[in-house]
Amino acid sequence: MLALKALTTFFVVSVATAQPVVVAALGDSLTAGYGLPQEEGFVPVLQGWLSEQGAEVELRNAGVSGDTTAGGLSRVEWTLTEDVDALIVELGGNDMLRGVDPAASRGNLDGILKAAEARDLPVLLVGLAASGNFGPDYKAAFDAMYPELAETYGTLLYPDFFAVLTGREDQAAARRELMQGDGIHPSAEGVRLIVQDIGPRVLELIERVE
Template identity: 65%
Template sequence: MAYGVASGALKAGVVIGLAGAASAEVTVAALGDSLTQGYGLAQSDGFVPRLEAWLQEQGADVSVINAGVSGDTTAGGLSRVEWTLTPDVDAMIVALGGNDLLRGLDPGASRENLDGILKAADVAGVEVLLVGMEAPGNYGADYKRAFDGMYGELSEKWGVPLAESSFLGALMQIEDRQAAMREFMQSDGIHPNAEGVTVIVETLGPDVLDLVERAE
Protein backbone atom coordinates (compact mmCIF):
# COMPACT_ATOMS: atom_id res chain seq x y z
CA MET A 1 0.00 0.00 0.00
CA ALA A 2 2.84 2.36 0.87
CA TYR A 3 4.36 1.58 -2.53
CA GLY A 4 1.09 2.55 -4.18
CA VAL A 5 0.97 5.88 -2.36
CA ALA A 6 4.58 6.62 -3.26
CA SER A 7 3.95 5.63 -6.83
CA GLY A 8 0.89 7.84 -6.99
CA ALA A 9 2.82 10.73 -5.49
CA LEU A 10 5.60 10.16 -7.99
CA LYS A 11 3.16 10.17 -10.87
CA ALA A 12 1.54 13.33 -9.57
CA GLY A 13 4.95 14.94 -9.27
CA VAL A 14 5.82 13.99 -12.81
CA VAL A 15 2.54 15.42 -14.12
CA ILE A 16 3.06 18.65 -12.21
CA GLY A 17 6.64 18.85 -13.44
CA LEU A 18 5.60 18.32 -17.03
CA ALA A 19 2.87 20.93 -16.72
CA GLY A 20 5.39 23.38 -15.31
CA ALA A 21 7.83 22.66 -18.13
CA ALA A 22 5.12 23.07 -20.75
CA SER A 23 4.16 26.48 -19.41
CA ALA A 24 7.69 27.77 -18.92
CA GLU A 25 8.17 31.30 -20.21
CA VAL A 26 10.11 31.64 -23.44
CA THR A 27 12.75 34.39 -23.48
CA VAL A 28 13.42 36.06 -26.84
CA ALA A 29 16.32 38.46 -27.39
CA ALA A 30 15.75 41.07 -30.11
CA LEU A 31 19.21 41.84 -31.48
CA GLY A 32 19.09 45.00 -33.55
CA ASP A 33 19.75 48.70 -33.89
CA SER A 34 17.70 51.85 -33.20
CA LEU A 35 14.65 50.36 -34.93
CA THR A 36 14.65 47.59 -32.32
CA GLN A 37 15.78 49.85 -29.49
CA GLY A 38 12.82 52.23 -29.99
CA TYR A 39 14.64 55.44 -30.92
CA GLY A 40 12.61 58.61 -30.36
CA LEU A 41 9.69 56.84 -28.69
CA ALA A 42 8.32 56.52 -25.20
CA GLN A 43 9.57 53.24 -23.74
CA SER A 44 6.13 51.64 -23.89
CA ASP A 45 5.76 52.54 -27.59
CA GLY A 46 8.97 50.84 -28.77
CA PHE A 47 9.12 47.72 -30.92
CA VAL A 48 10.09 45.34 -28.12
CA PRO A 49 7.37 46.20 -25.54
CA ARG A 50 4.72 46.41 -28.28
CA LEU A 51 5.84 43.06 -29.69
CA GLU A 52 5.86 41.43 -26.26
CA ALA A 53 2.34 42.71 -25.58
CA TRP A 54 1.11 41.48 -28.98
CA LEU A 55 2.57 38.01 -28.41
CA GLN A 56 1.03 37.78 -24.96
CA GLU A 57 -2.33 38.80 -26.40
CA GLN A 58 -2.03 35.77 -28.68
CA GLY A 59 -1.60 33.58 -25.59
CA ALA A 60 2.19 33.21 -25.69
CA ASP A 61 4.03 32.98 -22.37
CA VAL A 62 6.97 35.07 -23.51
CA SER A 63 9.41 37.76 -22.45
CA VAL A 64 11.20 39.84 -25.08
CA ILE A 65 14.58 41.36 -24.21
CA ASN A 66 15.55 44.62 -25.88
CA ALA A 67 19.02 43.98 -27.33
CA GLY A 68 18.80 46.90 -29.74
CA VAL A 69 21.59 49.48 -29.74
CA SER A 70 21.11 52.74 -31.60
CA GLY A 71 23.66 53.16 -34.39
CA ASP A 72 24.72 49.52 -34.38
CA THR A 73 25.86 47.91 -37.62
CA THR A 74 26.03 44.19 -38.31
CA ALA A 75 29.61 44.37 -37.02
CA GLY A 76 28.37 45.80 -33.74
CA GLY A 77 25.79 43.05 -33.48
CA LEU A 78 28.45 40.42 -34.05
CA SER A 79 30.68 41.93 -31.36
CA ARG A 80 27.99 41.60 -28.69
CA VAL A 81 26.06 38.51 -29.74
CA GLU A 82 28.03 36.26 -27.39
CA TRP A 83 26.95 38.14 -24.27
CA THR A 84 23.44 38.61 -25.63
CA LEU A 85 23.02 34.84 -25.80
CA THR A 86 22.88 34.22 -22.06
CA PRO A 87 21.69 30.81 -20.79
CA ASP A 88 18.24 32.32 -20.22
CA VAL A 89 17.71 33.15 -23.90
CA ASP A 90 15.65 30.59 -25.80
CA ALA A 91 15.30 32.40 -29.12
CA MET A 92 16.64 35.44 -30.94
CA ILE A 93 15.35 37.92 -33.50
CA VAL A 94 18.17 39.25 -35.70
CA ALA A 95 17.21 42.59 -37.28
CA LEU A 96 20.39 44.32 -38.41
CA GLY A 97 21.66 46.01 -41.55
CA GLY A 98 19.98 49.41 -41.55
CA ASN A 99 23.08 51.27 -40.41
CA ASP A 100 25.23 49.33 -42.86
CA LEU A 101 22.97 50.80 -45.55
CA LEU A 102 23.16 54.33 -44.17
CA ARG A 103 26.95 54.10 -44.31
CA GLY A 104 27.05 52.38 -47.69
CA LEU A 105 29.09 49.50 -46.29
CA ASP A 106 30.15 46.56 -48.44
CA PRO A 107 27.32 43.97 -48.51
CA GLY A 108 29.97 41.25 -48.45
CA ALA A 109 31.18 42.46 -45.06
CA SER A 110 27.62 42.74 -43.77
CA ARG A 111 26.96 39.19 -44.91
CA GLU A 112 30.02 37.89 -43.05
CA ASN A 113 28.91 39.63 -39.86
CA LEU A 114 25.40 38.21 -40.05
CA ASP A 115 26.88 34.82 -40.81
CA GLY A 116 28.90 35.06 -37.60
CA ILE A 117 25.80 36.00 -35.61
CA LEU A 118 23.86 33.03 -36.94
CA LYS A 119 26.80 30.74 -36.25
CA ALA A 120 26.88 31.90 -32.62
CA ALA A 121 23.16 31.22 -32.29
CA ASP A 122 23.60 27.78 -33.81
CA VAL A 123 26.39 26.93 -31.37
CA ALA A 124 24.21 28.11 -28.49
CA GLY A 125 21.30 26.01 -29.72
CA VAL A 126 19.04 29.07 -29.92
CA GLU A 127 16.14 29.36 -32.37
CA VAL A 128 16.41 32.37 -34.71
CA LEU A 129 14.18 34.58 -36.84
CA LEU A 130 16.12 36.63 -39.37
CA VAL A 131 14.52 39.95 -40.35
CA GLY A 132 15.83 41.56 -43.50
CA MET A 133 16.36 45.13 -44.61
CA GLU A 134 15.93 46.53 -48.11
CA ALA A 135 18.56 48.65 -49.83
CA PRO A 136 17.42 51.79 -51.67
CA GLY A 137 17.90 51.95 -55.41
CA ASN A 138 20.35 54.85 -55.29
CA TYR A 139 23.26 52.53 -54.45
CA GLY A 140 22.85 50.81 -57.79
CA ALA A 141 21.32 47.53 -58.90
CA ASP A 142 24.35 45.39 -58.04
CA TYR A 143 24.55 46.71 -54.49
CA LYS A 144 20.82 46.28 -53.94
CA ARG A 145 20.90 42.73 -55.32
CA ALA A 146 23.81 41.74 -53.08
CA PHE A 147 22.43 43.40 -49.96
CA ASP A 148 18.82 42.30 -50.27
CA GLY A 149 19.82 38.81 -51.32
CA MET A 150 22.14 38.06 -48.42
CA TYR A 151 19.29 37.53 -45.98
CA GLY A 152 17.70 34.77 -48.04
CA GLU A 153 21.09 33.16 -48.66
CA LEU A 154 21.93 33.10 -44.95
CA SER A 155 18.46 31.87 -44.07
CA GLU A 156 19.00 28.90 -46.36
CA LYS A 157 22.56 28.28 -45.21
CA TRP A 158 21.70 28.12 -41.52
CA GLY A 159 18.20 26.72 -41.84
CA VAL A 160 16.59 29.64 -40.03
CA PRO A 161 13.33 31.30 -41.09
CA LEU A 162 13.42 34.65 -42.83
CA ALA A 163 10.55 36.97 -41.92
CA GLU A 164 8.12 37.41 -44.77
CA SER A 165 8.52 41.19 -44.55
CA SER A 166 11.63 43.30 -44.07
CA PHE A 167 11.59 45.36 -40.88
CA LEU A 168 10.09 48.44 -42.53
CA GLY A 169 8.50 46.51 -45.39
CA ALA A 170 4.91 46.98 -44.27
CA LEU A 171 5.39 50.77 -44.29
CA MET A 172 7.41 50.94 -47.48
CA GLN A 173 4.77 48.98 -49.40
CA ILE A 174 2.06 51.55 -48.77
CA GLU A 175 1.22 52.99 -52.18
CA ASP A 176 1.07 56.62 -51.09
CA ARG A 177 4.60 56.95 -49.76
CA GLN A 178 4.27 60.58 -48.75
CA ALA A 179 1.13 59.88 -46.75
CA ALA A 180 2.81 56.85 -45.17
CA MET A 181 5.80 58.96 -44.14
CA ARG A 182 3.53 61.53 -42.50
CA GLU A 183 1.36 58.99 -40.72
CA PHE A 184 3.83 56.31 -39.67
CA MET A 185 7.34 57.80 -39.55
CA GLN A 186 9.11 60.25 -37.28
CA SER A 187 10.30 63.54 -38.72
CA ASP A 188 13.74 62.08 -39.54
CA GLY A 189 12.13 59.81 -42.14
CA ILE A 190 14.13 56.85 -40.81
CA HIS A 191 12.42 55.69 -37.64
CA PRO A 192 8.76 54.71 -37.21
CA ASN A 193 6.51 56.57 -34.83
CA ALA A 194 4.20 54.77 -32.39
CA GLU A 195 1.57 54.16 -35.09
CA GLY A 196 4.27 52.82 -37.41
CA VAL A 197 5.52 50.44 -34.73
CA THR A 198 2.00 49.06 -34.38
CA VAL A 199 1.89 48.26 -38.10
CA ILE A 200 5.36 46.66 -37.96
CA VAL A 201 4.46 44.50 -34.96
CA GLU A 202 1.23 43.32 -36.57
CA THR A 203 3.20 42.38 -39.70
CA LEU A 204 6.16 40.64 -38.05
CA GLY A 205 4.20 39.30 -35.08
CA PRO A 206 3.05 36.02 -36.68
CA ASP A 207 6.65 35.15 -37.65
CA VAL A 208 7.81 35.85 -34.09
CA LEU A 209 4.94 33.79 -32.70
CA ASP A 210 6.18 30.87 -34.81
CA LEU A 211 9.66 31.47 -33.36
CA VAL A 212 8.29 31.30 -29.82
CA GLU A 213 6.46 28.06 -30.57
CA ARG A 214 9.64 26.51 -31.98
CA ALA A 215 11.57 27.52 -28.87
CA GLU A 216 9.06 26.07 -26.40
Protein backbone atom coordinates in the same frame (compact mmCIF):
# COMPACT_ATOMS: atom_id res chain seq x y z
CA MET B 1 -4.53 7.41 -2.97
CA LEU B 2 -0.98 8.38 -2.03
CA ALA B 3 0.18 7.81 -5.60
CA LEU B 4 -2.58 10.09 -6.94
CA LYS B 5 -1.69 12.77 -4.39
CA ALA B 6 1.99 12.57 -5.36
CA LEU B 7 1.14 12.83 -9.05
CA THR B 8 -1.09 15.84 -8.43
CA THR B 9 1.63 17.53 -6.39
CA PHE B 10 4.18 16.88 -9.14
CA PHE B 11 1.86 18.37 -11.77
CA VAL B 12 1.16 21.50 -9.72
CA VAL B 13 4.86 22.06 -9.00
CA SER B 14 5.77 21.52 -12.66
CA VAL B 15 3.23 24.07 -13.85
CA ALA B 16 4.24 26.55 -11.16
CA THR B 17 7.91 26.32 -12.07
CA ALA B 18 7.43 26.39 -15.86
CA GLN B 19 9.57 29.12 -17.38
CA PRO B 20 8.65 31.33 -20.35
CA VAL B 21 10.59 31.05 -23.59
CA VAL B 22 13.35 33.69 -23.57
CA VAL B 23 13.89 35.46 -26.91
CA ALA B 24 16.72 37.96 -27.35
CA ALA B 25 16.19 40.65 -29.99
CA LEU B 26 19.62 41.67 -31.29
CA GLY B 27 19.34 44.83 -33.34
CA ASP B 28 19.86 48.52 -33.88
CA SER B 29 17.65 51.57 -33.25
CA LEU B 30 14.65 49.89 -34.91
CA THR B 31 14.78 47.23 -32.21
CA ALA B 32 15.79 49.65 -29.46
CA GLY B 33 12.75 51.87 -30.10
CA TYR B 34 14.61 55.08 -30.96
CA GLY B 35 12.58 58.29 -30.66
CA LEU B 36 9.63 56.72 -28.87
CA PRO B 37 8.52 56.38 -25.24
CA GLN B 38 9.86 53.09 -23.91
CA GLU B 39 6.46 51.41 -23.84
CA GLU B 40 5.84 52.28 -27.52
CA GLY B 41 9.08 50.79 -28.85
CA PHE B 42 9.25 47.67 -30.99
CA VAL B 43 10.16 45.18 -28.26
CA PRO B 44 7.56 46.23 -25.62
CA VAL B 45 4.80 46.40 -28.24
CA LEU B 46 5.79 43.00 -29.63
CA GLN B 47 5.89 41.60 -26.09
CA GLY B 48 2.35 42.84 -25.55
CA TRP B 49 1.15 41.38 -28.85
CA LEU B 50 2.67 37.99 -28.06
CA SER B 51 1.07 37.98 -24.61
CA GLU B 52 -2.30 38.72 -26.21
CA GLN B 53 -1.82 35.62 -28.36
CA GLY B 54 -1.25 33.56 -25.22
CA ALA B 55 2.48 33.06 -25.79
CA GLU B 56 4.55 32.41 -22.66
CA VAL B 57 7.58 34.43 -23.70
CA GLU B 58 10.07 36.91 -22.29
CA LEU B 59 11.37 39.21 -25.01
CA ARG B 60 14.71 40.89 -24.24
CA ASN B 61 15.68 44.14 -25.91
CA ALA B 62 19.26 43.83 -27.16
CA GLY B 63 18.87 46.76 -29.55
CA VAL B 64 21.53 49.48 -29.63
CA SER B 65 20.85 52.66 -31.57
CA GLY B 66 23.43 53.27 -34.29
CA ASP B 67 24.71 49.70 -34.20
CA THR B 68 25.99 47.98 -37.31
CA THR B 69 26.29 44.31 -38.16
CA ALA B 70 29.88 44.52 -36.88
CA GLY B 71 28.62 45.84 -33.55
CA GLY B 72 26.02 43.07 -33.40
CA LEU B 73 28.69 40.47 -34.02
CA SER B 74 30.81 41.90 -31.21
CA ARG B 75 27.83 41.67 -28.82
CA VAL B 76 26.30 38.36 -29.79
CA GLU B 77 28.27 36.13 -27.43
CA TRP B 78 27.28 38.00 -24.27
CA THR B 79 23.75 38.53 -25.58
CA LEU B 80 23.28 34.77 -25.83
CA THR B 81 23.26 34.02 -22.12
CA GLU B 82 22.55 30.46 -21.01
CA ASP B 83 18.85 31.10 -20.52
CA VAL B 84 18.21 32.47 -24.03
CA ASP B 85 16.09 30.06 -26.08
CA ALA B 86 15.83 31.88 -29.42
CA LEU B 87 17.19 34.91 -31.26
CA ILE B 88 15.77 37.67 -33.45
CA VAL B 89 18.42 39.41 -35.59
CA GLU B 90 17.55 42.86 -36.99
CA LEU B 91 20.70 44.54 -38.27
CA GLY B 92 22.04 46.11 -41.44
CA GLY B 93 20.27 49.45 -41.69
CA ASN B 94 23.24 51.45 -40.43
CA ASP B 95 25.57 49.50 -42.69
CA MET B 96 23.43 50.60 -45.64
CA LEU B 97 23.27 54.23 -44.50
CA ARG B 98 27.08 54.27 -44.31
CA GLY B 99 27.61 52.45 -47.58
CA VAL B 100 29.37 49.51 -45.94
CA ASP B 101 30.32 46.83 -48.46
CA PRO B 102 27.50 44.24 -48.43
CA ALA B 103 30.15 41.51 -48.39
CA ALA B 104 31.35 42.80 -45.01
CA SER B 105 27.80 43.06 -43.67
CA ARG B 106 27.08 39.56 -44.90
CA GLY B 107 30.19 38.23 -43.16
CA ASN B 108 29.13 39.81 -39.86
CA LEU B 109 25.61 38.41 -40.10
CA ASP B 110 27.11 35.04 -40.95
CA GLY B 111 29.16 35.23 -37.74
CA ILE B 112 26.04 36.04 -35.69
CA LEU B 113 24.13 33.11 -37.19
CA LYS B 114 27.10 30.81 -36.58
CA ALA B 115 27.07 31.79 -32.90
CA ALA B 116 23.37 30.95 -32.67
CA GLU B 117 23.89 27.69 -34.55
CA ALA B 118 26.62 26.70 -32.11
CA ARG B 119 24.05 27.05 -29.33
CA ASP B 120 21.41 25.23 -31.41
CA LEU B 121 19.12 28.26 -31.14
CA PRO B 122 16.31 28.95 -33.60
CA VAL B 123 16.65 32.34 -35.31
CA LEU B 124 14.38 34.83 -37.03
CA LEU B 125 16.44 36.96 -39.43
CA VAL B 126 14.83 40.32 -40.19
CA GLY B 127 15.98 41.96 -43.40
CA LEU B 128 15.78 45.37 -45.00
CA ALA B 129 15.47 46.57 -48.57
CA ALA B 130 18.36 48.82 -49.58
CA SER B 131 17.72 52.19 -51.15
CA GLY B 132 19.13 52.86 -54.59
CA ASN B 133 21.58 55.50 -53.34
CA PHE B 134 24.63 53.34 -53.95
CA GLY B 135 23.57 51.91 -57.29
CA PRO B 136 21.83 48.74 -58.49
CA ASP B 137 24.76 46.41 -57.79
CA TYR B 138 24.94 47.49 -54.17
CA LYS B 139 21.19 47.12 -53.75
CA ALA B 140 21.15 43.67 -55.33
CA ALA B 141 23.98 42.41 -53.11
CA PHE B 142 22.51 43.93 -49.94
CA ASP B 143 18.96 42.70 -50.54
CA ALA B 144 20.16 39.18 -51.40
CA MET B 145 22.19 38.58 -48.25
CA TYR B 146 19.17 38.09 -45.98
CA PRO B 147 17.31 35.37 -47.92
CA GLU B 148 20.56 33.64 -48.85
CA LEU B 149 21.81 33.51 -45.26
CA ALA B 150 18.40 32.37 -44.05
CA GLU B 151 18.50 29.51 -46.54
CA THR B 152 22.07 28.59 -45.61
CA TYR B 153 21.32 28.39 -41.90
CA GLY B 154 17.71 27.25 -42.08
CA THR B 155 16.46 30.27 -40.16
CA LEU B 156 13.08 31.90 -40.34
CA LEU B 157 13.05 35.06 -42.46
CA TYR B 158 11.08 38.29 -42.37
CA PRO B 159 12.43 39.87 -45.56
CA ASP B 160 11.88 43.58 -44.85
CA PHE B 161 11.25 45.27 -41.50
CA PHE B 162 9.32 48.06 -43.27
CA ALA B 163 7.37 45.90 -45.73
CA VAL B 164 3.96 46.59 -44.19
CA LEU B 165 4.61 50.34 -44.42
CA THR B 166 6.26 50.57 -47.84
CA GLY B 167 3.52 48.40 -49.29
CA ARG B 168 0.82 50.97 -48.60
CA GLU B 169 -0.72 52.65 -51.62
CA ASP B 170 -0.45 56.21 -50.33
CA GLN B 171 3.25 56.52 -49.54
CA ALA B 172 3.05 60.23 -48.75
CA ALA B 173 0.47 59.54 -46.04
CA ALA B 174 2.45 56.54 -44.81
CA ARG B 175 5.59 58.62 -44.37
CA ARG B 176 3.61 61.35 -42.62
CA GLU B 177 1.62 59.12 -40.28
CA LEU B 178 3.74 56.00 -39.84
CA MET B 179 7.29 57.38 -39.75
CA GLN B 180 9.01 59.80 -37.42
CA GLY B 181 10.22 63.15 -38.71
CA ASP B 182 13.64 61.76 -39.58
CA GLY B 183 12.11 59.51 -42.22
CA ILE B 184 14.12 56.57 -40.88
CA HIS B 185 12.33 55.33 -37.79
CA PRO B 186 8.67 54.27 -37.47
CA SER B 187 6.19 56.22 -35.39
CA ALA B 188 4.23 54.53 -32.61
CA GLU B 189 1.48 53.68 -35.09
CA GLY B 190 4.07 52.40 -37.55
CA VAL B 191 5.53 50.14 -34.87
CA ARG B 192 2.08 48.79 -34.07
CA LEU B 193 1.49 47.84 -37.72
CA ILE B 194 4.97 46.29 -38.04
CA VAL B 195 4.39 44.20 -34.92
CA GLN B 196 1.04 42.93 -36.21
CA ASP B 197 2.74 41.82 -39.42
CA ILE B 198 5.90 40.29 -37.98
CA GLY B 199 4.18 38.81 -34.92
CA PRO B 200 3.12 35.53 -36.57
CA ARG B 201 6.73 34.91 -37.61
CA VAL B 202 7.84 35.39 -34.02
CA LEU B 203 5.22 32.86 -32.92
CA GLU B 204 6.76 30.44 -35.43
CA LEU B 205 10.15 31.13 -33.89
CA ILE B 206 8.82 30.32 -30.41
CA GLU B 207 7.33 27.08 -31.71
CA ARG B 208 10.81 26.01 -32.87
CA VAL B 209 12.18 26.15 -29.33
CA GLU B 210 12.72 22.59 -28.06
